[in-house]
Amino acid sequence: MLVAEDIRVVLGKAAVLHGITAEAHAGEVTVIVGPNGSGKTTLLRALTGDVGFRGRVRLNGRDCSELQAWELAALRGVLPQASALAFPFTVAEVVRLGLTAAVHADRGDLVARALAAVDMLGFAARLYQELSGGQQARVQLARVLVQVWEPVVDGVPRWLFLDEPVASLDIAHQLDVIGLMRGFAERGGGVVSVLHDLNLTAMVADRVWLMDQGRLTGQGSVTQVLTDEALERAYGCRLRVGCLPPAGGWFALPQAVGGQGT
Amino acid sequence: MVALDCPRLEGGRDHQARLTCCALAVALAVTMLMSLSHGASGVSLWSLTLGDAMPARDRLILWEIRLPRMLTGILVGASLAMAGAVMQGLFRNPLADPGLVGVGAGAGLGAVLAIVLGGMAPLWLGAALGYHLVPVAAFLGGWLSTLLLYRVATRSGRTSVATMLLAGIALGALAGAVTGVLVYIADDRQLRDLTFWGLGSLGGASWPKLMAAGPVMILALVAAPFLARGLNGLALGEAAAHHIGLPVQRVKTVAILTVAAATGAAVAVAGGIGFIGIVVPHLLRLATGPDHRFLLINAGLAGAILLLLADLIARSIIAPAELPIGIVTATLGAPVFLWILLRRRGVVDL
Numbered sequence: 355m356l357v358a359e360d361i362r363v364v365l366g367k368a369a370v371l372h373g374i375t376a377e378a379h380a381g382e383v384t385v386i387v388g389p390n391g392s393g394k395t396t397l398l399r400a401l402t403g404d405v406g407f408r409g410r411v412r413l414n415g416r417d418c419s420e421l422q423a424w425e426l427a428a429l430r431g432v433l434p435q436a437s438a439l440a441f442p443f444t445v446a447e448v449v450r451l452g453l454t455a456a457v458h459a460d461r462g463d464l465v466a467r468a469l470a471a472v473d474m475l476g477f478a479a480r481l482y483q484e485l486s487g488g489q490q491a492r493v494q495l496a497r498v499l500v501q502v503w504e505p506v507v508d509g510v511p512r513w514l515f516l517d518e519p520v521a522s523l524d525i526a527h528q529l530d531v532i533g534l535m536r537g538f539a540e541r542g543g544g545v546v547s548v549l550h551d552l553n554l555t556a557m558v559a560d561r562v563w564l565m566d567q568g569r570l571t572g573q574g575s576v577t578q579v580l581t582d583e584a585l586e587r588a589y590g591c592r593l594r595v596g597c598l599p600p601a602g603g604w605f606a607l608p609q610a611v612g613g614q615g616t
Numbered sequence: 617m618v619a620l621d622c623p624r625l626e627g628g629r630d631h632q633a634r635l636t637c638c639a640l641a642v643a644l645a646v647t648m649l650m651s652l653s654h655g656a657s658g659v660s661l662w663s664l665t666l667g668d669a670m671p672a673r674d675r676l677i678l679w680e681i682r683l684p685r686m687l688t689g690i691l692v693g694a695s696l697a698m699a700g701a702v703m704q705g706l707f708r709n710p711l712a713d714p715g716l717v718g719v720g721a722g723a724g725l726g727a728v729l730a731i732v733l734g735g736m737a738p739l740w741l742g743a744a745l746g747y748h749l750v751p752v753a754a755f756l757g758g759w760l761s762t763l764l765l766y767r768v769a770t771r772s773g774r775t776s777v778a779t780m781l782l783a784g785i786a787l788g789a790l791a792g793a794v795t796g797v798l799v800y801i802a803d804d805r806q807l808r809d810l811t812f813w814g815l816g817s818l819g820g821a822s823w824p825k826l827m828a829a830g831p832v833m834i835l836a837l838v839a840a841p842f843l844a845r846g847l848n849g850l851a852l853g854e855a856a857a858h859h860i861g862l863p864v865q866r867v868k869t870v871a872i873l874t875v876a877a878a879t880g881a882a883v884a885v886a887g888g889i890g891f892i893g894i895v896v897p898h899l900l901r902l903a904t905g906p907d908h909r910f911l912l913i914n915a916g917l918a919g920a921i922l923l924l925l926a927d928l929i930a931r932s933i934i935a936p937a938e939l940p941i942g943i944v945t946a947t948l949g950a951p952v953f954l955w956i957l958l959r960r961r962g963v964v965d966l
């Protein structure tokens with residue numbers, strides 16, 4: 355279980371997070387949604403210790419601030435919103451970096467399996483810097499995946515923290531990644547991910563955290579949190595949510611174009 | 617999940633890098649023999665095979681002049697190239713050079729101070745250090761400037777690499793200005809010393825100097841390869857390096873100390889020798905990729921080879937006189953470097 359207790363972050367002179375208390379469970383996909391600048395990335399960075407914060411983060415019952423880098427690395431993989439790479443490594447070499455602290459055996463074909471999972475196996479020998487933006491994003495995801503390939507080790511769940519993992523992907527690969535998130539959770543791991551697409555969120559999320567201006571304004575299942583009123587309040591535009599008749603798939607439909615209209 | 621039976625994975629360059637390492641080791645051995653058997657005094661490699669029958673004069677030349685010179689060349693070349701590779705990994709920038717972090721500037725300032733003001737040193741100091749005064753001053757200068765920069769760039773246990781780079785540039789400019797003043801007040805003989813020291817030379821190599829600076833360089837050369845995994849991880853950025861489980865702050869601290877030790881000691885015995893630290897790692901990255909597990913060791917080997925070759929050229933091209941070795945490395949290194957840059961930008965398509 356992931357527990358965040360009263361997380362407060364100040365960046366520069368501005369308070370960016372005003373006391374976030376939330377929890378996420380292993381075996382579930384938790385999705386953080388909210389408008390640009392609402393503090394999703396900052397919250398994720400606080401949860402992973404990348405930004406100084408007041409409050410406390412517990413992962414599997416242990417206070418994160420008391421764990422060493424290698425202990426945390428064995429427990430969770432983290433995909434940042436943007437990634438850079440300094441030298442001309444090949445795709446395979448980049449993904450192999452994810453095994454730096456790997457405690458588990460069977461390293462042999464993990465890199466290949468992770469690359470296959472993000473549909474990048476054919477690019478293993480290519481230079482990372484010569485890939486397209488979406489391809490680079492998929493390689494970075496593979497690097498994070500190899501790190502926590504087994505969702506549960508010795509009965510202890512492992513975690514994926516993903517900041518907009520599908521932002522630059524085409525629709526097919528978005529669905530692939532959504533599938534990977536689901537699969538990881540169904541096999542016992544925990545996933546906490548920022549997503550912008552509400553419809554993808556509805557497909558994958560067991561639990562949603564709705565962020566608005568540095569506050570958590572909703573926490574619960576998709577239908578509990580993502581209501582017409584809550585979305586209009588957060589995003590300032592009119593959306594209709596509903597369920598498609600046959601399978602009951604949840605959807606959110608924009609009601610107008612542009613901020614000034616209607 | 618997607619198909620799990622996978623073909624052999626392409627994209628690793630380990631094999632290539634290992635082969636390169638072996639080839640470089642062989643090349644170094646050959647270069648060492650060449651370095652031992654060439655020189656102003658015509659003692660040839662053949663006399664080595666004579667064993668006890670070797671004339672005493674030849675043995676003296678080999679043992680007292682060429683051998684320490686060769687060993688110094690190996691250590692200096694390896695130190696400069698490896699320090700360059702570590703620095704570039706740390707700053708995540710293929711153009712970073714120990715000169716940039718102020719090690720070079722600090723060491724240079726130390727040497728210049730010793731050359732120009734050395735005469736004013738207290739008698740006991742002069743007596744204790746003798747002709748070691750310049751190298752010791754260079755080493756101290758390099759270390760002190762590194763420590764200063766490190767302090768400036770470290771806030772509550774975290775070192776900002778960007779701050780250190782910028783502060784290094786500022787310190788370099790300051791050291792340059794002070795050096796300028798000292799050059800202004802130096803007399804003719806000191807000016808000549810300054811020029812030669814600034815251009816670098818292995819001409820002053822001797823057993824006592826090697827004994828003093830050698831262990832520092834060896835220590836740095838042994839420590840550097842342990843940084844390989846850390847530097848590989850840092851290529852992803854510091855946050856990601858932390859998340860894959862690396863002790864980022866420790867890697868940075870050890871890297872900075874290693875660079876300071878290697879560069880300080882190398883500059884102390886051989887003066888300012890440029891381009892090895894940038895050109896060697898760059899060429900190796902093009903050949904076998906940026907994986908530091910191989911890059912650091914290969915850079916050490918290639919740096920040693922390059923410096924021995926440059927030294928061979930420096931002492932044979934206008935024999936029996938000698939060119940400063942820095943002139944050779946710059947004339948060879950600068951065009952190669954420019955060519956690489958042009959080629960990489962696609963301006964020259966070769």
Ligand SMILES: Nc1ncnc2c1ncn2[C@@H]1O[C@H](COP(=O)(O)OP(=O)(O)OP(=O)(O)O)[C@@H](O)[C@H]1O
Nearest residue numbers: 365366368370388389390391392393394395396397
């Ligand atoms: N380094 C910083 N210094 C000061 N303020 C910052 C800094 N980084 C982010 N902020 C501010 O903090 C707020 C939250 O930013 P954050 O990156 O968490 O938003 P986000 O919800 O991830 O947005 P997006 O959807 O655009 O990714 C924003 O108002 C932003 O301007």
Ligand SMILES: [Mg+2]
Nearest residue numbers: 394395396435
């Ligand atoms: Mg964000």
